[in-house]
Each structure stands twice: as structure tokens, then as C-alpha cells.
Amino acid sequence: MTRGSKDKYTLKQKRQAEHIEASYEEKGLSPEEAEARAWATVNKQSGGGERAGGSGQDKSPADKASSRRSSARRAVASKHGLARSSRESLATETKAELMKMARANNIPGRSTMHKHELVEALSSVS
Incomplete structure (x- = not known):
């Protein structure tokens, strides 16, 4: 499979990406940038395509959600220039x-x- 192929994604993930991409295009982003951001969002939310094996398969949904929340908090803090505690x-x-x-x-x-x-x-x- 070539790099950038979306074959391993579920239909739900593909629909999410299309919806997110349309939303970005409505906001005035170029189609290429909208597509890139849409897939990045889908990857962040679901951990990427449904690959057999892959990383993160051992984590429970609760652990994944916790990791996403803490990652989001750190991202916001660094975006606003706040140092860690x-x-x-x-x-x-x-x-x-x-x-x-x-x-x-x-x-x-x-x-x-x-x-x-x-x-x-x-x-x-x-």
C-alpha cells in the first residue's frame, strides 16, 4: 500500500474526514489544506486506520480518552505560552x-x- 492510501480506514472514518473537510472548506481553506487537516483530525481521534497489530491496540478506550485529554491540555498550554507546572x-x-x-x-x-x-x-x- 502506498503512503497516503486510505484503504485501511473504516467507512465511518472516511465519512468523518469528508464532513470535517467540507467544514474547513466552508471556512475558506484550500481543498488540499482542508483534506490534510481533516485526516489529521480523524487520525488524532481514532488512532489512524484500522490496522491489524499497530500501536495503541492494547489501550482501553478510557486510557485513549485520558491520553487525548492530557495531550490537548498540554497543546493549549504551549500554544498560549504557558510553561509546565x-x-x-x-x-x-x-x-x-x-x-x-x-x-x-x-x-x-x-x-x-x-x-x-x-x-x-x-x-x-x-
């Missing part, structure tokens, strides 16, 4: 960097703290 951003730092920040904030007991404790202490200060 301080705890999430601190968790990506090394322990040495966290120790420097703790020292700068005069956090007591920092020398005996584990990384997750430093993250908690620094997130409560920020």
Missing part, C-alpha cells in the same frame, strides 16, 4: 542544579534531601 519543570533538572537552587533559597536540610524532596521543597518556595 514548576514541579514538572524542576523534575527535569539534575540533582546538582536543584542543590544550587536550594542553596540560593536557603532551604534547611537540603544537604540530606533526595532529588524528589528537593523538587517538593523548591516547588513550595516558588
Whole structure:
């Protein structure tokens, strides 16, 4: 099957894509852009064509819905230029960097703290 072929999609997915494409064209998008966005939307909602095997087959519908919601929240936050929570951003730092920040904030007991404790202490200060 060639790249871009829609043979593996269900009739329902094809109807959804047509409906979404028509909606985009009504909004003034070019037919090519409308088609691309329509299929991207169908892929995001359903995980792509109904392929045997493929990724995501082990997830329950509830897990897929949860993943979509969290992904959508992160996308909106990044679109509006909002950083992740301080705890999430601190968790990506090394322990040495966290120790420097703790020292700068005069956090007591920092020398005996584990990384997750430093993250908690620094997130409560920020």
C-alpha cells in the first residue's frame, strides 16, 4: 500500500474526514489544506486506520480518552505560552542544579534531601 492510501480506514472514518473537510472548506481553506487537516483530525481521534497489530491496540478506550485529554491540555498550554507546572519543570533538572537552587533559597536540610524532596521543597518556595 502506498503512503497516503486510505484503504485501511473504516467507512465511518472516511465519512468523518469528508464532513470535517467540507467544514474547513466552508471556512475558506484550500481543498488540499482542508483534506490534510481533516485526516489529521480523524487520525488524532481514532488512532489512524484500522490496522491489524499497530500501536495503541492494547489501550482501553478510557486510557485513549485520558491520553487525548492530557495531550490537548498540554497543546493549549504551549500554544498560549504557558510553561509546565514548576514541579514538572524542576523534575527535569539534575540533582546538582536543584542543590544550587536550594542553596540560593536557603532551604534547611537540603544537604540530606533526595532529588524528589528537593523538587517538593523548591516547588513550595516558588
